[in-house]
Amino acid sequence: MTTLSTIVLAGGKSSRMGEDKALIPIQGIPLLEKVCTVAQSCTDTIYIVTPWTERYQHLHLPKCEFIQENSLQTQGPLVGFAQALDKVKTEWVLLLACDLPNLRIEVLQDWVNRLDNVAAENIACLVKNTEGWEPLCGFYRSQSLPLLLDFINQGGRSFQKWLKPYPVAHLPLSEPDMLFNCNTPEDLQQILAN
Numbered sequence: 001m002t003t004l005s006t007i008v009l010a011g012g013k014s015s016r017m018g019e020d021k022a023l024i025p026i027q028g029i030p031l032l033e034k035v036c037t038v039a040q041s042c043t044d045t046i047y048i049v050t051p052w053t054e055r056y057q058h059l060h061l062p063k064c065e066f067i068q069e070n071s072l073q074t075q076g077p078l079v080g081f082a083q084a085l086d087k088v089k090t091e092w093v094l095l096l097a098c099d100l101p102n103l104r105i106e107v108l109q110d111w112v113n114r115l116d117n118v119a120a121e122n123i124a125c126l127v128k129n130t131e132g133w134e135p136l137c138g139f140y141r142s143q144s145l146p147l148l149l150d151f152i153n154q155g156g157r158s159f160q161k162w163l164k165p166y167p168v169a170h171l172p173l174s175e176p177d178m179l180f181n182c183n184t185p186e187d188l189q190q191i192l193a194n
């Protein structure tokens with residue numbers, strides 16, 4: 001059976017939102033807590049990678065372990081991911097942004113069930129949209145870490161560019177709304193209105 005853990009990225013600047021997205025309540029539950037609750041239904045270990053662990057101490061986050069990034073040197077989601085991937089002991093990791101209010105447990109569990117059948121050469125298993133891969137809600141092999149570190153050490157910071165030369169398996173998604181990410185006050189209004 002596939003072994004799996006989760007990495008949640010919670011280190012963005014939230015400059016478009018104007019306040020930390022991870023703490024914004026949706027139906028009374030802070031977004032980071034909501035995302036971690038969904039992850040708990042798929043995996044036993046969740047790593048939250050963030051430069052500001054103290055901000056999230058009051059949240060209810062069972063099964064979660066914090067990975068502290070240097071707040072003066074944050075270099076974006078790819079580098080945060082690499083720092084967390086270094087701690088992962090499972091074959092696969094589910095990577096999630098903290099600003100995904102519409103995640104659906106059934107869809108994630110269906111994806112998890114597919115991992116055993118992913119051909120060995122694929123370093124990741126992701127949804128594809130018209131512009132490229134959806135990198136912040138999908139699966140990566142933990143063995144991809146050396147490839148990721150090479151890319152970062154050469155100055156790379158883009159998931160799309162990192163993945164380009166490698167085979168990636170496709171995940172099906174019939175309702176793309178699941179990947180709606182809440183970046184702006186307008187996005188938040190849209191979520192709260194539904």
Ligand SMILES: Nc1nc2c(ncn2[C@@H]2O[C@H](COP(=O)(O)OP(=O)(O)OP(=O)(O)O)[C@@H](O)[C@H]2O)c(=O)[nH]1
Pocket residue numbers: 009010011012013014015016017021049050051069074075076077080081096097098099136181183
């Ligand atoms: N750990 C970590 N996570 C990050 C970093 N930068 C972005 N993220 C996370 O990556 C995900 C996607 O971030 P975005 O929504 O594109 O951007 P953001 O930085 O949160 O917000 P903006 O400032 O509005 O672009 C979110 O879950 C962020 O918390 C980083 O440097 N470190």
Ligand SMILES: [Mg+2]
Pocket residue numbers: 097099181182183
């Ligand atoms: Mg976002």
